[in-house]
């Protein structure tokens with residue numbers, strides 16, 4: 001096992017606010033007491049672990065240690081809490097996640113902004129895939145945005161290395177709305193093309209400021225896909241009828257691809273790229289490398305430079321944590337679905353947080369962000 005780069009203690013950080021909570025732990029905005037640098041601290045949930053650090057966190061640390069890329073969040077170090085079993089990951093701090101931003105924005109990003117975001121996302125995914133890493137959890141809330149317009153993928157709890165095309169992997173990966181059709185159809189030897197489907201969903205969501213396939217169940221997901229893309233069949237997806245779930249899943253009959261009709265304001269290049277990312281057949285789906293060479297990036301308008309990106313008030317600081325109702329519901333369902341800790345806090349989690357407050361000292365313990373206050377009322 002790789003030795004963890006555990007250094008320092010969390011008491012070296014002063015908590016500023018609570019900025020997010022995922023399945024694996026709470027994320028805080030904090031300040032390094034020595035350097036003054038603002039960072040994001042992700043607490044590793046340990047309450048259900050008998051054997052030390054959860055495998056998801058070990059994976060996340062291992063992958064992030066190997067990924068130094070401007071569009072992948074930088075893991076600075078791992079620090080210990082006041083108890084030997086409490087661990088925090090220290091990340092560079094990013095002002096937004098795109099999930100919150102898109103949920104709060106009244107209108108979509110401009111075409112040159114979408115192009116800028118897509119370029120950065122594809123650069124990061126191309127980097128991961130060329131290092132044999134699948135994210136398996138690409139979605140808007142896992143894309144961070146800095147105040148200087150830099151997009152950074154975060155959350156590598158589900159990431160894994162892949163080597164050959166016939167390896168089998170766990171079937172329940174990728175959040176429902178971004179999950180590729182081959183996963184629904186039970187293909188356990190899936191490939192990195194599942195990430196490219198998620199990139200297609202993200203592209204559609206950026207273009208129209210709304211989730212592309214906000215289904216509440218697998219059946220609704222398939223129905224929504226068919227409504228937009230037409231029914232899959234052997235001509236466009238050879239071998240599809242042989243997939244484990246193909247016999248048990250009912251696809252509505254719908255012969256047309258309506259992408260161009262559903263995105264009336266998108267350019268010819270954008271429609272073409274979107275269709276190629278949302279190919280049913282994972283073998284025909286565009287790779288990240290090919291997507292970066294797609295004509296969409298050459299047509300007018302050119303991508304905005306990240307430095308020219310507009311700045312937005314941070315949901316972390318303003319308390320503006322307006323979560324898309326359906327996204328919040330879906331995230332809760334996903335927590336249950338993946339058999340992980342649901343968003344509700346357990347006693348052990350409360351105790352862990354109290355320990356965290358202690359480790360921070362009184363100031364950290366008192367300084368709860370908006371979300372933190374809401375949660376304490378719910379206790």
Ligand SMILES: Nc1ncnc2c1ncn2[C@@H]1O[C@H](COP(=O)(O)OP(=O)(O)OP(=O)(O)O)[C@@H](O)[C@H]1O
Pocket residue numbers: 019020021022023024025027040042073091092093094095096097141142144154155156157
């Ligand atoms: N470096 C960071 N800077 C700013 N905010 C961050 C940072 N890392 C995470 N966040 C915020 O915390 C949220 C949860 O983080 P993350 O996705 O890493 O946690 P998780 O427990 O793995 O979540 P999931 O439930 O998606 O598996 C993000 O959506 C984002 O809003």
